Amino acid sequence: MRSDFASADDLAETMNGIGRRARAAGRKLALASAETKDVALRAIAERLRADRVVILRENARDVAAAKAAGQSQALIDRLTLDAGRLAAIADAVEKIGALADPVGRQVAAFERPNGLLIERIAVPLGVVGVIFESRPNVTADAGALCLKAGNAAILRAGSDSHRSAMAIAESMRAGLEATGLPADAIQIVPTKDRAAVGAMLAGLDGCIDVIVPRGGRGLVERVHAEARVPVFAHLDGICHVYVAAAADLDMARTILLNSKMRRTGVCGATETLLVDRACAGTHLAPLVAALLEAGCAVRGDAAVQAVDGRVTAATEADWRTEYLDAIISVRVVDGLEAAIEHIETYGSHHTDAIVTEDGDEAVRFLAEVDSAIVVHNASTQFADGGEFGFGAEIGIATGRMHARGPVGVEQLTTFKYRVHGSGQTRP
Amino acid sequence: MRSDFASADDLAETMNGIGRRARAAGRKLALASAETKDVALRAIAERLRADRVVILRENARDVAAAKAAGQSQALIDRLTLDAGRLAAIADAVEKIGALADPVGRQVAAFERPNGLLIERIAVPLGVVGVIFESRPNVTADAGALCLKAGNAAILRAGSDSHRSAMAIAESMRAGLEATGLPADAIQIVPTKDRAAVGAMLAGLDGCIDVIVPRGGRGLVERVHAEARVPVFAHLDGICHVYVAAAADLDMARTILLNSKMRRTGVCGATETLLVDRACAGTHLAPLVAALLEAGCAVRGDAAVQAVDGRVTAATEADWRTEYLDAIISVRVVDGLEAAIEHIETYGSHHTDAIVTEDGDEAVRFLAEVDSAIVVHNASTQFADGGEFGFGAEIGIATGRMHARGPVGVEQLTTFKYRVHGSGQTRP
Incomplete structure (x- = not known):
């Protein structure tokens, strides 16, 4: 110019x-x-x-x-x-x-x-x-x-x-x-x-x-x-919902759909669903079906592809991608530690949620996930200054200094x- | 190397x-x-x-x-x-x-x-x-x-x-x-x-x-x-003591000597004394004499040089200098606003003190001086994590983000x- x-x-x-x-x-x-x-x-x-x-x-x-x-x-x-x-x-x-x-x-x-x-x-x-x-x-x-x-x-x-x-x-x-x-x-x-x-x-x-x-x-x-x-500032909002073995399926479905699909273009929108292998048999298929029926493309690992033919294969890059669109990556993990490890490896320290009725597990997730906002049994789309009661926000920060979150x-x-x-x- | x-x-x-x-x-x-x-x-x-x-x-x-x-x-x-x-x-x-x-x-x-x-x-x-x-x-x-x-x-x-x-x-x-x-x-x-x-x-x-x-x-x-x-971090500790018209002379002398001479090499040591013109007639000469008797070299403006032949001329550079030594610069100013203006122009936003019995003036000084630590009727050498009750400090910060002061x-x-x-x- x-x-x-x-x-x-x-x-x-x-x-x-x-x-x-x-x-x-x-x-x-x-x-x-x-x-x-x-x-x-x-x-x-x-x-x-x-x-x-x-x-x-x-x-x-x-x-x-x-x-x-x-x-x-x-x-x-x-x-x-x-x-x-x-x-x-x-x-x-x-x-x-x-x-x-x-x-x-x-x-x-x-x-x-x-x-x-x-x-x-x-x-x-x-x-x-x-x-x-x-x-x-x-x-x-x-x-x-x-x-x-x-x-x-x-x-x-x-x-x-x-x-x-x-x-x-x-x-x-x-x-x-x-x-x-x-x-x-x-x-x-x-x-x-x-x-x-x-x-x-x-x-x-x-x-x-x-x-x-x-x-x-x-x-x-x-x-x-x-x-x-x-x-x-925040560079990415790669937000996760982790559905633990002790999750109520109806609550998990409601929170997941809201976290992903309420608005797909906001930084608090979920990009990856993690499901505990211990409840995959009961919870994975209904969650994937709900996403697909809501118009969300699903990319998954082998276990996720196995439950629904419409799921395409997730690559390593998917775990690091903020789609900001009606696309989600889904992975089955071996319990809480593996979920936290996934989030710490691929996440962006913005907002991550666990759905579980097990209070001890929730406490561990909230303590060990190193993100600006950690959530138990609620949508990741609450990551917003207005929703926090701040009235308004100038942005959301994922750095560690001075301001974090809204x-x-x-x-x-x-x-x-x-x-x-x-x-x-x-x- | x-x-x-x-x-x-x-x-x-x-x-x-x-x-x-x-x-x-x-x-x-x-x-x-x-x-x-x-x-x-x-x-x-x-x-x-x-x-x-x-x-x-x-x-x-x-x-x-x-x-x-x-x-x-x-x-x-x-x-x-x-x-x-x-x-x-x-x-x-x-x-x-x-x-x-x-x-x-x-x-x-x-x-x-x-x-x-x-x-x-x-x-x-x-x-x-x-x-x-x-x-x-x-x-x-x-x-x-x-x-x-x-x-x-x-x-x-x-x-x-x-x-x-x-x-x-x-x-x-x-x-x-x-x-x-x-x-x-x-x-x-x-x-x-x-x-x-x-x-x-x-x-x-x-x-x-x-x-x-x-x-x-x-x-x-x-x-x-x-x-x-x-x-x-802090780059400089150009700390000031401002002796206002309503200062108790004995308190001003005690605080000044401690602020300057307790230890001259610490960042909370005072480097510049400002005296309100309204009390210069009574307060300036005794304060300068006390400094000189304590072994402190005094560099002053014309008004300060006039009260004691041992005072040398302060240059513009003196107001910006952290001596970390038994040297002080002294200036007579026209009241509170001029004192604040001097501190904002030449100071380093570390620690600045006012000595006064006038509560309103103290409130204004503490509000308007934009330093990490502002002090009323006490020594600038309290700028220290231990003295603040923090137990210990890793340093003193004069930046504005996250940590300020000890x-x-x-x-x-x-x-x-x-x-x-x-x-x-x-x-």
């Missing part, structure tokens, strides 16, 4: 300027009261509704350009806004405003023998960089979540959604200003130049504290490979220690 | 093997009970005492080599063990064993309207890479802290302390094995080749979850520049979500 800048230095200076303004805005936002932030979020929601003509016009330009460029129907669906979708975006912003303020919470407190009172207090992370692709709603969702947690946001829209994102961000900045908060708390990178992403991944000279990629595997892979700052407003904060003394010195 | 390996591939294979063994050991350690870990730590302490002849002999070889290489007396002091120091190392390991187990804590729990019970449970981080320089005690301290938190440790000793570290690690591995835990939970990188550090900073193919550098500024700078995995065993854990259902599916 042609650069919007005369030189790489110009781009760097523009991006670093965005970083410095975000840091300054973040410092002010960190001190804003819960009430001020909530007033701002309501003002932003109102502004998004009031500006609908402009936003939908800019979105229509994005959609026309995407069509002219021959983009896929799926991308155009993700990109397209209408009055209903825009109203839902504004409502979501208002709901984020109504969440409990995550900033200022006393996370811990302890008094020392010398009388020092030490508090651990939640404070904003600082500046969050969000890199996304075609969904224009990310601008509003991510901007609102960052604002609620007292963080400045630097948003980089995919080139397809650039005009829509700019229009939404303008409404949000107007809402911030109307409330007396710095407009630069929400900034859109004003260029489609891909080097801007590189600048963000390098951290904008210390002015970005964490990067959140929102998009497909290619984006997340690039972010993981290049980021010099922490990242909240990343809601609470995970967008860090902490500081406040030490209250009365003249104490250290001996 | 000459490489111990025939080729770069050999080094990579050796290092990746260490990583894989650490990951496997970490998985076992994560499931060890609190009691087993504590028995192991006691066994390690006993083994360190029993093996003192071997450890002191290997240390003597390190010391002799360092002397022959013309290393500084300061380095040789840090490197040298004797019976007393080794006994203290063993005692410290035993004390870490006596801490509360940080693993398995229920950090949060909530029941959803659909009956799902969701718990957030502390689990080990996984594998911790520790890169250190000449202090042999780091092997035991860091290894024991990682073990207590259920983490495997990969330790890379500086070339000066390599033999001492290997000997200490051997005793620790024997203690692990005697308890039935995997010896590979504590591994020393068996080469002085500097490329091994590079391999660790790259994360050993996904087998290191966090890096902790323990050493001088050069090491920490290299780690920050090259690490592809999260880092717990990094104790609790900060060496992350969390997972355990979801308990009774057949729930997502609508």
